[in-house]
Amino acid sequence: MSTPASAPAPGLAEPIEVAARARALTKAYGSGETAVLALDSVDVDIARGRFTAVMGPSGSGKSTLMHLLAGLDTVSAGQVWLGDTEITGLKERELTQLRRDRIGFMFQSFNLIPTLNALENITLPMDIAGQRPDREWLEYVIDTLGLRDRLGHRPAQLSGGQQQRVACARALVSRPELIFADEPTGNLDSRAGLEVLGFLRDAVDKLEQTVVMVTHDPGAAAHSDLVLFLADGRIVDEMPRPTAESVLERLKRFDVIHALPQESRPEQESPPGADGDQGADSTPDRD
Numbered sequence: 460m461s462t463p464a465s466a467p468a469p470g471l472a473e474p475i476e477v478a479a480r481a482r483a484l485t486k487a488y489g490s491g492e493t494a495v496l497a498l499d500s501v502d503v504d505i506a507r508g509r510f511t512a513v514m515g516p517s518g519s520g521k522s523t524l525m526h527l528l529a530g531l532d533t534v535s536a537g538q539v540w541l542g543d544t545e546i547t548g549l550k551e552r553e554l555t556q557l558r559r560d561r562i563g564f565m566f567q568s569f570n571l572i573p574t575l576n577a578l579e580n581i582t583l584p585m586d587i588a589g590q591r592p593d594r595e596w597l598e599y600v601i602d603t604l605g606l607r608d609r610l611g612h613r614p615a616q617l618s619g620g621q622q623q624r625v626a627c628a629r630a631l632v633s634r635p636e637l638i639f640a641d642e643p644t645g646n647l648d649s650r651a652g653l654e655v656l657g658f659l660r661d662a663v664d665k666l667e668q669t670v671v672m673v674t675h676d677p678g679a680a681a682h683s684d685l686v687l688f689l690a691d692g693r694i695v696d697e698m699p700r701p702t703a704e705s706v707l708e709r710l711k712r713f714d715v716i717h718a719l720p721q722e723s724r725p726e727q728e729s730p731p732g733a734d735g736d737q738g739a740d741s742t743p744d745r746d
């Protein structure tokens with residue numbers, strides 16, 4: 460079965476533009492008694508040109524979801540599309556090319572090459588692909604991220620915040636369809652973290668990028684347009700236009716609920732859409 464990426468999401472009359480889509484996405488690790496169901500039949504649409512945060516308790520499946528959407532790991536069942544391309548079923552070589560050409564990555568640990576300077580790190584993925592960055596765009600990204608006077612510095616000569624800005628520029632330089640950021644502020648002090656979040660926000664608002672960010676930090680999630688909450692491998696809630704306070708309140712309810720045995724947990728833990736709402740497919744209006 461193949462569903463075009465522009466098809467209306469279940470429950471929605473209007474088609475929404477999606478950058479990535481997953482249906483019945485399932486991932487199990489191991490087998491038999493030790494098997495772990497990391498993702499349990501997840502349906503999700505990532506809206507194009509929006510900033511989506513993914514939150515949830517430790518072990519809820521956030522990284523697994525990101526890895527499967529990015530084609531970094533194989534699914535146990537279900538389908539994933541990047542734009543109109545179904546990536547489930549692609550061969551490893553095709554996936555490598557797709558990741559290189561169409562996806563940008565930012566990690567908590569920056570993942571910069573220590574022997575290369577900032578500019579070389581920024582252009583490395585395109586250099587490897589034998590592509591030339593669009594010069595005007597490159598200059599724009601460098602200026603937007605305030606890296607102009609740091610381009611000749613190696614990572615060790617840069618602060619953590621500057622290193623993450625280099626990683627952000629590296630993710631942006633090929634104008635990927637989707638940027639995945641896994642705890643991008645996890646290793647930064649709060650000021651540098653805020654700066655990086657501001658740049659990601661700008662990347663969405665000014666550069667029309669699509670960003671998906673995994674985070675534990677309600678303050679970081681407050682920079683997004685929509686928070687998806689995962690628990691036990693399922694999307695159990697979503698929050699458009701989040702604030703740090705509203706996210707924190709929602710997370711507290713997880714803590715209380717997850718302290719209860721499974722059979723005592725309240726109904727609200729059913730996935731969005733199960734009770735007739737628009738589920739994780741809804742696209743929030745922006746203020």
Ligand SMILES: Nc1ncnc2c1ncn2[C@@H]1O[C@H](COP(=O)(O)OP(=O)(O)OP(=O)(O)O)[C@@H](O)[C@H]1O
Pocket residue numbers: 488489495496497515516517518519520521522523524
């Ligand atoms: N390679 C693996 N082998 C076995 N189990 C795994 C593997 N990767 C993840 N898991 C399990 O799958 C579940 C989901 O893990 P995942 O890393 O996606 O959660 P997470 O929400 O990102 O957690 P955290 O917030 O702690 O990073 C967990 O129970 C985890 O132990």
